[in-house]
Amino acid sequence: MAYFWVTVGSAIGGLLRYLVGKWTVSISMAFPTGTLLINIAGSFVIGYFGTLTLQSGRHPASENLRLFVMVGLCGGFTTFSAFSLQTYDLVRSGHWVRALANVLLSTVLGLAAVAAGHYAAAQPVSQVAVAETAEEELTS
Numbered sequence: 714m715a716y717f718w719v720t721v722g723s724a725i726g727g728l729l730r731y732l733v734g735k736w737t738v739s740i741s742m743a744f745p746t747g748t749l750l751i752n753i754a755g756s757f758v759i760g761y762f763g764t765l766t767l768q769s770g771r772h773p774a775s776e777n778l779r780l781f782v783m784v785g786l787c788g789g790f791t792t793f794s795a796f797s798l799q800t801y802d803l804v805r806s807g808h809w810v811r812a813l814a815n816v817l818l819s820t821v822l823g824l825a826a827v828a829a830g831h832y833a834a835a836q837p838v839s840q841v842a843v844a845e846t847a848e849e850e851l852t853s
């Protein structure tokens with residue numbers, strides 16, 4: 714079953730990557746903005762979901778669900794190979810500053826997104842008191 718869930722997740726992740734790429738094509742002509750956004754979003758999701766669903770996390774999840782999201786969905790969605798190719802193309806065409814910016818932004822923002830996802834998932838759930846009567850609602 715693990716192979717099945719990784720395959721399904723990869724297909725969905727790949728489709729999402731394609732859709733985001735199409736959505737950002739107009740702003741990605743001079744700089745691979747779409748790939749950068751995809752890598753940041755995927756980094757956040759893997760950091761958030763990976764922490765949230767640990768056996769010791771707030772919402773422990775089955776191994777198959779973790780494989781579906783973290784290996785399949787995030788693996789199909791994030792585009793490190795495309796990032797590498799686009800960076801190499803920038804270098805080959807003499808755009809060293811853009812290539813360096815792509816490497817630095819993707820790396821730093823990707824790591825920051827993983828950390829933000831981890832931090833968001835690791836926060837305790839706050840308990841919100843709910844009024845049970847109209848009188849309690851008016852006095853709170």
